[in-house]
Amino acid sequence: MIESHLSLLIVVLPLLAAPIIAALPNGRTPWLVSTLVCWSVFAMACMQLINVNTGNVISYELGGWAPPWGIEYRIDATNALVALIVSAIAAVTLPYALKSVASEIPKKQHSLFYAAFMLCITGLLGIAQTGDIFNLFVFLEISSLSSYALISLGKQRQALTASYQYLIMGTIGATFFLIGVGLLYAMTGTLNMMDMAQRLPALYDHRTIHTAFAFIMVGFALKLALFPLHIWLPNAYTYAPSVVTVFLAATATKVAVYVMLRVIFSVFGFSFIEKTPTDELFLILCVAGILMMSFYAIHQHDIKRLLAYSSVAQIGYMMLGVGFGSALGLTATLVHLFNHALMKGALFMAVGALVYRVGSSRLELCSGLGKQMPWTFAAIVIGGLSLIGVPGTAGFISKWYLVLAAIEKQNWLIVAVILVGSLLAVIYVWKIVEVLYFKPAEENNVHSSVNEAPLMILIPTWLLVLANLYFGFDTDITVGTAQQAVQLLLPGASQ
């Protein structure tokens, strides 16, 4: 009974939990309820992935209304993987949240914070699960609005500006997406993505379809912070509370990349894209993004901001695979989607531990902390190595497939860019390592008595760190699922 409603429960459970949590008294209960909800959602997402990993597709009709009239949730390997990423990160983030939130957010806002957090999870999971493009817009707004609220809770006053900036940019993005959806609806008369995909080929040459496509692409390029539409991201990640940064960095942009994949490959079909300059445009923007954002990252003085710029560069890597439009490229995209969530999750958590102890993530305030917080420091080093793509870490697997995809296309320029990007990552990661370890703690430093972060923060951080190492050796889940997904996205493509 429950199993057949699994796909819906994943979305509905956090949605129902949100108002209940908001009504709870401040204290530990909101945290406890959210944690339980997230863990059960994670368990359900695992079951869902196991169900579809064999290649079958779950179609769930909401309220018993048959598609294309009713809303359909359509789960294949691609979105099951995305739902797993979101729920897994949520499940690891919440135990971490207890201490971190207590130190960064005033107590009277705790239940509201957790309620907004639940709504954000609902939105992201909803985007992943749904097979209806308007329903997708609704969930997009749920996740966006709640993340504006979450970001604005940051301790510094700049959090408000950052949140406002994101609000404006995000709303423009969402509006563009809605315009695109409206145009598609006008042309095809359907909102169900599968149905739309069948009706679109006949309309490929129609100018309205091209306009709709352009609106959707720009709208989501804003949401996923594709260079040069990324300017909201560094501020949002820097000033948001640590927990929010961890969660958003590891999931929000990934979900947006997923929507891109879905729209490009499942709805429009890559044969449509090839006729437009979109794929070349993606490649150019990705190359520019990877190089420029890595340089920006090198010159940052705040660890969170540095990692935020690195995230924009990494999004470039993910979209490269989309630009290639090949089976190998898409595998690389999906694998990196998963692996990047792991590495950025681990890194932002470790930085959050620094913030927990020192109250800031500015580099000069963290000098010499590596010796006082060895476990946090080791987590940053391993997360950083994964970001660079050193063998033995998850990041290496991503790099492997990305470079292979570029070699297959004989695009040597992009091969060079990927490798140079890794070297720039060495520079910015080592910048953090050197400050944390070699720079002596400043004279009459107020942090001289700082010791290691509490276990409630270290354990979730190290879970993700170990996951980075584990997925560097066992790639059944990542590469296996990705290849399964690619067969559905690009039917007929050889592996």
Place this chain on the structure above:
Amino acid sequence: MSPVELMLAALLIPLLAALLLGLSDKKPNLREAVSLIASLSLLATVLSLLPTVLGGDRPFITLLEIVPGITLHFELEPLGMLFACVAALLWPVNTLYSIGYMRGNKEQHQTRFYICFAIALSSTMGIAMAGNLFTLFICYEILTLSTYPLVTHKGNEAAKQGGRVYLGILLSTSIGFFLLAILWTWYLTGTLDFKAGGILSGKVAGPELIILLFLFMYGIGKAAMMPVHRWLPAAMVAPTPVSALLHAVAVVKAGVFSVVKIAVYIFGLDTLQASAGADWILWIAGFTIITASIIALQQDNLKRRLAYSTISQLSYVILAVFILAPLSTVAAALHIAAHAFGKITLFFAAGSIYTAAHKTRVSELNGIGYRMPWTMAAFTIGAISMIGLPPTAGFLSKWYMLMGAFQQEQLFAVLVIIASTLLNAAYFIPIIYAAWFKKAEQGGDTVIHGEAPKAIVFALMITASLTLLLFFFPEVPLQLANSLIGERP
């Protein structure tokens, strides 16, 4: 135990030791006992694999498939056996030396030092036994990363700068070139296994072969071919035991070992010979040998002089392989062992001088032979081996190298070897002369000192005798080197 279990043991003993070392923090005696026992059991393990390999067996084990088609695969072949033996033989000696040195100089963070050392040794074993390029690459990178904390051990500004150069060059060459070359090879051939005769024959030719070869040669920054040699002098900020075992043996030999493996098992000597695409390497290696020797001549810091001497000696191995004669390949394999014993002795002596007399410069060594007779005797033996005179191991490899060069009528290689022998003599003999025949300066701030701690002296006597023994009993390494080129002894 079966050979496969022994191979696994060789990988796991150092790792297990690292774990135990972590647990024995703040108990120096226990910690050093663990180090010694681990290094001795690794030696026993590696030596008990020797008869299997000499008997012609190639034990292998596939641990797991990382991405479809690419596995973590270990396979023991003669060259790897030779490299593993050298590293395993010198680890216990070096541990003994480390105990004397680290205690004598009252170094900080000694537990971390021993842990990183153990991890480095485990990855060295991994490199020696790697059965495909992928496994080799993983171990290669772990070796780089595990030695970084050792290079920057002192934790001061100089260590930070040295560490930057070290990590910067080694990581950027390996990610920028080596990884690309591996991926390209995979794309061309669909396999990364080391196979006798190579896997690239017929798959790549002309300019593409030259580019691929270039990516491999400069991707393996650990081989220190100019201009990517700068990391080696930079690594000299490390405590001397690190410079001795890692930057004269494990790390640098891992570099030239990989070069030999790739030339023999990936390209195949026949393919290289037929394509003439490898000639440029001879020139670069020759240039490196001569230039590094000239730079060594001008260094007053003893360790830096030794470092530049290492750079020059590493290119001997590269030169020997790319002469592309069977005999010179034997020479390359032998030189990996011969140089290891000689150079570790020299570094041990340098560290011994530093510990006893706190001297780091060549110009301060007048008359030191009488204060530290054992140390300087060992130094003299090591230096003779570097120059390549009998009765030391260095003579052996140089002999084979020259024979190979004559066989291939490589006049350039012959000239390089002769010129560099003269240069080697020019920068080692003055040290020996000063130590034994010059009078120590009197007065001023000269420190009255004697020999270094017993552990140090004992260790350097062992390596010096190994240098001599290898000359008189070269059968085992020679046999291994011969079966590398497919000859049954």
